Amino acid sequence: MIALLPLLMPPTLQNQGRIQDFTLSFGGDLMFEGITPRKQPLEPLMPIFRSSEIACANLESPLTIVKATTKRKSALELRRHQQYILGGNPKFASEISKAGIEFVTLANNHTMDHQTAGLRQDTAVLAGAGIHFAGAGANRSQAMGMTVINSNGTRIGFLSALAFMTPGALYKCTPATSTSAGIMTLNLNGQVHQKWLKQWIVRCKSQVDFLVVGVHWGIELRAKPTPYQVALGHALIDDGADLVYGCHPHVLEGAVLYKGKPILYSMGNLVSPTFATGGIVKLNFQARQLRSCHFLPIMIKFGRAYPLFRDPRAVAKMNQLDREACLKGVDVPIKF
Numbered sequence: 274m275i276a277l278l279p280l281l282m283p284p285t286l287q288n289q290g291r292i293q294d295f296t297l298s299f300g301g302d303l304m305f306e307g308i309t310p311r312k313q314p315l316e317p318l319m320p321i322f323r324s325s326e327i328a329c330a331n332l333e334s335p336l337t338i339v340k341a342t343t344k345r346k347s348a349l350e351l352r353r354h355q356q357y358i359l360g361g362n363p364k365f366a367s368e369i370s371k372a373g374i375e376f377v378t379l380a381n382n383h384t385m386d387h388q389t390a391g392l393r394q395d396t397a398v399l400a401g402a403g404i405h406f407a408g409a410g411a412n413r414s415q416a417m418g419m420t421v422i423n424s425n426g427t428r429i430g431f432l433s434a435l436a437f438m439t440p441g442a443l444y445k446c447t448p449a450t451s452t453s454a455g456i457m458t459l460n461l462n463g464q465v466h467q468k469w470l471k472q473w474i475v476r477c478k479s480q481v482d483f484l485v486v487g488v489h490w491g492i493e494l495r496a497k498p499t500p501y502q503v504a505l506g507h508a509l510i511d512d513g514a515d516l517v518y519g520c521h522p523h524v525l526e527g528a529v530l531y532k533g534k535p536i537l538y539s540m541g542n543l544v545s546p547t548f549a550t551g552g553i554v555k556l557n558f559q560a561r562q563l564r565s566c567h568f569l570p571i572m573i574k575f576g577r578a579y580p581l582f583r584d585p586r587a588v589a590k591m592n593q594l595d596r597e598a599c600l601k602g603v604d605v606p607i608k609f
């Protein structure tokens with residue numbers, strides 16, 4: 274009878290007190306603008322994502338046919354290509370799900386490109402395809418909500434926030450407020466050690482076994498993290514995050530271990546209508562500790578992403594970090 278007990282108990286009780294091993298994969302920006310679903314842009318990467326417990330990406334282009342362009346990006350800025358409006362066919366939700374990506378971050382500078390109506394369709398099609406998301410919602414409390422995915426009894430929490438430096442840059446991305454829809458933003462004015470930020474991270478961490486914080490930050494096409502990214506990454510780990518997952522620069526920015534916890538500064542692109550290189554990081558954890566990590570370079574051409582199992586240039590890009598600017602003697606670069 275005793276031997277049968279584990280079979281009769283629900284999985285959550287069987288695993289209580291024991292953190293299971295798990296593997297997380299992280300890719301970069303999904304930009305479906307200008308790509309037709311027939312391309313199946315993620316199909317070549319399916320075996321990579323499906324071989325990890327949870328695969329994550331940043332959904333940069335909202336999946337919506339709503340045309341309600343945000344007024345916060347001016348016609349002049351759009352004409353001068355200082356700002357862009359992105360979107361993607363809602364059919365891509367099933368493509369993301371089929372590829373094995375379970376979670377996407379939404380706190381970025383394009384999720385609100387088609388305002389609240391666009392966000393509603395975006396989140397509805399994601400939910401319909403069984404894809405978890407965080408970082409946007411009908412108000413700030415929803416946008417800062419944590420998504421929890423249970424992996425063999427281990428509760429893994431995911432947050433998503435945008436952390437641009439200036440109030441003007443934040444405004445263009447439509448931050449959620451207590452009464453209006455938008456994305457979760459960290460309006461820190463360069464001051465990363467904030468009481469409310471710490472309280473948010475501590476509260477979320479107390480509800481899960483492992484906490485991933487996705488941050489949309491940095492400068493586009495800059496291959497190394499800014500001092501603000503470094504300081505904020507450290508602060509989030511100090512407050513209780515187990516992993517910081519960065520996106521936005523559209524290029525790889527390297528990764529470090531800070532107090533034994535990974536900070537992926539920028540994962541580059543994952544799907545893009547134009548030629549690009551990027552990669553996927555696979556991290557294996559045992560009892561919350563990082564045990565192994567692998568970087569798999571990818572190349573994006575004609576709207577499809579292909580694995581490049583041997584590409585020394587992409588690996589070198591992932592390994593490049595400006596020690597003086599970024600490491601401050603407390604980080605260990607993750608070498609792939």
Ligand SMILES: [Zn+2]
Binds near residue numbers: 333381382489521
């Ligand atoms: Zn971005």
